[in-house]
Amino acid sequence: xxxxxxxxxxxxxxxxxxxxxxxxxxxxxxxxxxxxxxxxxxxxxxxxxxxxxxxxxxxxxxxxxxxxxxxxxxxxxxxxxxxxxxxxxxxxxxxxxxxxxxxxxxxxxxxxxxxxxxxxxxxxxxxxxxxxxxxxxxxxxxxxxxxxxxxxxxxxxxxxxxxxxxxxxxxxxxxxxxxxxxxxxxxxxxxxxxxxxxxxxxxxxxxxxxxxxxxxxxxxxxxxxxxxxxxxxxxxxxxxxxxxxxxxxxxxxxxxxx
Amino acid sequence: xxxxxxxxxxxxxxxxxxxxxxxxxxxxxxxxxxxxxxxxxxxxxxxxxxxxxxxxxxxxxxxxxxxxxxxxxxxxxxxxxxxxxxxxxxxxxxxxxxxxxxxxxxxxxxxxxxxxxxxxxxxxxxxxxxxxxxxxxxxxxxxxxxxxxxxxxxxxxxxxxxxxxxxxxxxxxxxxxxxxxxxxxxxxxxxxxxxxxxxxxxxxxxxxxxxxxxxxxxxxxxxxxxxxxxxxxxxxxxxxxxxxxxxxxxxxxxxxxxxxxxx
Numbered sequence: 001x002x003x004x005x006x007x008x009x010x011x012x013x014x015x016x017x018x019x020x021x022x023x024x025x026x027x028x029x030x031x032x033x034x035x036x037x038x039x040x041x042x043x044x045x046x047x048x049x050x051x052x053x054x055x056x057x058x059x060x061x062x063x064x065x066x067x068x069x070x071x072x073x074x075x076x077x078x079x080x081x082x083x084x085x086x087x088x089x090x091x092x093x094x095x096x097x098x099x100x101x102x103x104x105x106x107x108x109x110x111x112x113x114x115x116x117x118x119x120x121x122x123x124x125x126x127x128x129x130x131x132x133x134x135x136x137x138x139x140x141x142x143x144x145x146x147x148x149x150x151x152x153x154x155x156x157x158x159x160x161x162x163x164x165x166x167x168x169x170x171x172x173x174x175x176x177x178x179x180x181x182x183x184x185x186x187x188x189x190x191x192x193x194x195x196x197x198x199x200x201x202x203x204x205x206x207x208x209x210x211x212x213x214x215x216x217x218x219x220x221x222x223x224x225x226x227x228x229x230x231x232x233x234x235x236x237x238x239x240x241x242x243x244x245x246x247x248x249x250x251x252x253x254x255x256x257x258x
Numbered sequence: 259x260x261x262x263x264x265x266x267x268x269x270x271x272x273x274x275x276x277x278x279x280x281x282x283x284x285x286x287x288x289x290x291x292x293x294x295x296x297x298x299x300x301x302x303x304x305x306x307x308x309x310x311x312x313x314x315x316x317x318x319x320x321x322x323x324x325x326x327x328x329x330x331x332x333x334x335x336x337x338x339x340x341x342x343x344x345x346x347x348x349x350x351x352x353x354x355x356x357x358x359x360x361x362x363x364x365x366x367x368x369x370x371x372x373x374x375x376x377x378x379x380x381x382x383x384x385x386x387x388x389x390x391x392x393x394x395x396x397x398x399x400x401x402x403x404x405x406x407x408x409x410x411x412x413x414x415x416x417x418x419x420x421x422x423x424x425x426x427x428x429x430x431x432x433x434x435x436x437x438x439x440x441x442x443x444x445x446x447x448x449x450x451x452x453x454x455x456x457x458x459x460x461x462x463x464x465x466x467x468x469x470x471x472x473x474x475x476x477x478x479x480x481x482x483x484x485x486x487x488x489x490x491x492x493x494x495x496x497x498x499x500x501x502x503x504x505x506x507x508x509x510x511x512x513x514x515x516x517x518x519x520x521x
Contacts, residue, residue, distance in 0.1 A: 163342075
């Protein structure tokens, strides 16, 4: 250990000198995570409902989407969404048709913290593509967790709702989902704790999130081990907080007596 | 009102090769209590699900107050709101307190305000003697209490008829009495009811007509008097003998209902 890290405190301080970079990287990671989990939740809920209640065609379309997304590597999906517009444009160009706009653009804001002025990239083309891919990917996994929870609500619940005169959709909304969403939390916490780590794949399309930041710092000061350990610890802390928070929500929303 | 509340005409239903109902017809008039009984697999529960079209029949017609439920222009959700159902396994909404179980239909289907629905729901809970349990969740209640909330949920909607699908057969024996008592009470206040049950004491006390269903057809029909004194078919005689052995007699329940019941 001491041979690998001859002077751990000094190394640590040298890496932490780059705290402004680590901060911007962290913000980008959180943005990707937050955006993808929310987008994945709503799309996943839609997919789960369609797969469970959608009838012959819609349930098959939902199943197809879920199986394709879960069956292919996330990295391939990122590249596909990143490069597809470029390839399409080559075809469109050859036909003399108008192109898909893919120029570089970005929204940035600069804030001075302590002695440094830090530029945060809120959104650019790469982050947007990363967000979309992660959200579309997470939706497939979340859909399966949600479907499991929906299926676990007994069919008598929806029957009772319909026999009161509620439409099927109203029954799903007011009776099935409130129960399914409570039950799904322990399973869903899998996705909530996996996803932060999956966000690192966007490094391959040039997004500088936490992992990309680590890469950058290592390139500057060559303290490989220290840098990556710090990044790992940040992930560990983040996931510990998410996991605790979900546990808390699960206990708070539990149906009394069950 | 002119005409029956509920008219079931030649209803048939099959699941793949299994013919569950083979042309069942009967009428229920206002304030009548119709008791349907028969061996398991006779099609009793299927018949009830056919009546409110949760499981639409393949053949035949169902009329509620003269309106054909099978007609394509019928708004089924609106019609179902006028047919109450009490389930064998209660099917209370697990995430809602007793009071909200009763008021959800009033709010979401009948469009009552939160306050109006609350008042009506509390009245309904009071009728089944569950008002003081209003803020309990289903999992915190006994089976008998849950079933009484189930009855209140149906009552609160002011339906034209309430269907009971073996309301006491999932209950522990000592909890059956409280549910039957509530059912007797509401029968006596003139609620139109169709009850699938093997509780012969209940049938004897309030049934205006009893239907014996076996293998998807009504084998015999008549007053409780007819069934307990002089049933005609061998099938019915056998069945009633079995029931008697299993359940014993309900002398106690009968006595209570004769004393006025509403206590």
